[in-house]
Amino acid sequence: SSPSITVFPSQKVSKINRNIYSGFVEHMGRCIYTGLFDPTNPNKDLIDSNGFRTDVLEALKPLEIPIFRYPGGNFCATYHWQDGIGPLESRPTRPELAWETVETNHFGTDEFMKWCKAVNAEPFLCLNFGTGTLDEAMAWVDYCNGTRDTYYANLRRKNGHEEPYKVKYWALGNEMWGPWQIEQMTQEAYAERALQWSKALKLLDPSIQLILCGKEGASTWDYHTLKHNLQPAGLSDLGEERLPLVDLHSIHLYTASEDHYENVTAPLAAERHIEVCSSLIDLAFIENKIPPEQKRPGIAFDEWNVWDPKRAPGSKGGEENYTLSDALGVAVWLNVFVRKSKDVEMACIAQSVNVLSPLMTNQKGITKQTTWWPYELFCKYMKGHTIAVHVASAAYEGPTKPAWVRAVKETPFLDVSATLDDEGWVNVVVVNLHLESDMETSIGGVKEGSTVKVYTVTGSNAKVSNMGGKEEVKIEESDWDGKNGKFVFPKLSMTLLRWQN
Ligand code: AHR
Known part of the structure; x- marks a missing residue:
């Protein structure tokens, strides 16, 4: 029989969180340097007074991308944020181990905040769970959000930023389960560290949202970390108000195949992962006796895309040459997020410029890859509520x-x-x-x-x-x-x- 599609506009399934169209910019390959930040480009008309690429900003702005995740990715695991603030000449260059380069630190927290403002998006920062300490993480939150007369809030002011940045989203590490990760952790060690850090971070700034580092959503790592970190909020034994420690659960997946049908059906694996992950969140609620009225953490699918590092040159497989098949794969990925809008509160395409990206730069201008077009259409139009079809x-x-x-x-x-x-x-x-x-x-x-x-x-x-x-x-x-x-x-x-x- 011939195909049919019947749409039921009056049957709303769930509200779509616009954060599912978020982006990600990592210190990886040409994403930051010569991607969005290119101060030494000889074509001066492409660069604004901050060294930002104006063609990149002009391309991204109409999409109204709500959030950008930064500074990684794997890059986070050795990143010391204090290397990237203050006068340029005093910022250290460091060996970078995730992508095996040298990091100049010419682009850091204050530049990222300025860039987010220029592109009209909210910042989302990922904490260093590799070589970083809790002290350093708390200092970063205070530098960004502190309003009191404290050392780090004053350091921000001294660096010319009187007003707090009000960074809401903070990730408790990135892919800490991965064998490629500096300071890879066991699920037990990670879950306990995340719990202890989140207690301190929420004491310091109760307005922030913390994002737990899950795996692909359907794994014992996801089960264990959720079970350990989702706790009843409400009142403590001493009658003090307790906040939920974790607000979102992060999962990642990349799909790709040289075979077209495998390529375009692979994102359906993500749909299944979301279904399983959502059930694991329910299970943690049941096992930990969390009252059902407490806010259930949503899923932050904060790295997703079509990517096969083996076929992509550039920094460790970072620059993809996307085909029409890949564009359709991206469209299926985005269909998945719309269908699963009840569970997915945020999703970040990995990444937003040059690296695995729909948008490429060279010294003279930009190219919108095949995958740009479905992303643009979804960002512009697939809003409101998911409806039955x-x-x-x-x-x-x-x-x-x-x-x-x-x-x-x-x-x-x-x-x-x-x-x-x-x-x-x-x-x-x-x-x-x-x-x-x-x-x-x-x-x-x-x-x-x-x-x-x-x-x-x-x-x-x-x-x-x-x-x-x-x-x-x-x-x-x-x-x-x-x-x-x-x-x-x-x-x-x-x-x-x-x-x-
Ligand atoms: O997006 C590229 C890399 O893929 C990220 O740095 C890492 O988190 C993932 O493995």
């Missing part, structure tokens, strides 16, 4: 990566999510994964007489990329009058349909 489509039945995806998930050729935004627009993203077939599809739920706005991202074949100097993949805009109630989704495409409800 019924999809009937033939399914892909070949191998998946990982193999278990096919066993636990549906893999329809049409991957769909739908939203109703606060201005009354219905937005439906349909990714046609098929390599050969356009899909004539009945569309139900469109208000009669509506003109449907259509945004299509496609290209001549799965392997085309935008890095050869030609924009092979971009957004095509058109209108659809809803005739016959049937819309043809081209093979290998992402389509956004929008209409006023």
Whole structure:
């Protein structure tokens, strides 16, 4: 039978947290230096007085990216934030062990805060759980957020920043389970350290949100760290108000395959991880007797993307040349976050400039890779509430990566999510994964007489990329009058349909 998609605008599933469109900038390869910060570029018209790339800022600003995570990633595990503040000439250069380079520290906390302001986003800082100490972490929170007459708040003032930065999001380390991590930890050691640090950090600044370092969401590490760190809030034995120590649980996953169908179905593994992780959060609540009315930590999927370090040159596999297949993979990733908006409170594409990024710079300008276009459409339009949608489509039945995806998930050729935004627009993203077939599809739920706005991202074949100097993949805009109630989704495409409800 022919495929059909029926949208139910009045059936809201859950509110979408705009933080799912967040970014990530790490001291890795060309992300910071020559990416967003390029003071020595001879093309002076590309640089503002802070040394920031104006073309990068102008590209990112219209997306209204809510949050940027910084300074890593793996970089955090040896980063001493005090190396990156104060006069440039007194900032030390240090060997950097995650990406095996030398860090000049010319870009640090104050520059990052200024850049966030320039791009109109909130900062999110990741603490050093490798070689860092709790003292250092508390000093960083006080430097950024302190309002009193304290040494570190005064140091910020001395460096020219009178007002506190009010940094809300702080991560308790990054991928501390990874064998590549400086000071890799066991789940027991990490869970206990996170508990002790979070107590102190919340005493220092109760307004912050702490992000626990999980794994991919469906692992004993996730189970153990959640169990150890999710505690009942409320009153202590002494009658003191206790805050929940942990507010979000971070998970990471990267997907990629040279096989198109494996590539575009792999993000469905993330959907499963979110489902399992959400259940682990429930289980920690049950086992620790946390009252159900206490705020449940959301998931921060704070590193996600299509990435295979083996195929990408640059700093340890950092620079991807994205294809149309990868763009469709990114569209499926974003569909996953919209479908799972109840559980996912934040997601950060890894990363935002040059490194595994939809946006590339060279000395003369920028290139928007294939993956830029789905990201732009989601950031601009997939807001408001996730709504119910019924999809009937033939399914892909070949191998998946990982193999278990096919066993636990549906893999329809049409991957769909739908939203109703606060201005009354219905937005439906349909990714046609098929390599050969356009899909004539009945569309139900469109208000009669509506003109449907259509945004299509496609290209001549799965392997085309935008890095050869030609924009092979971009957004095509058109209108659809809803005739016959049937819309043809081209093979290998992402389509956004929008209409006023
Ligand atoms: O985003 C690139 C790297 O991937 C990050 O530094 C690390 O956290 C992950 O392994």
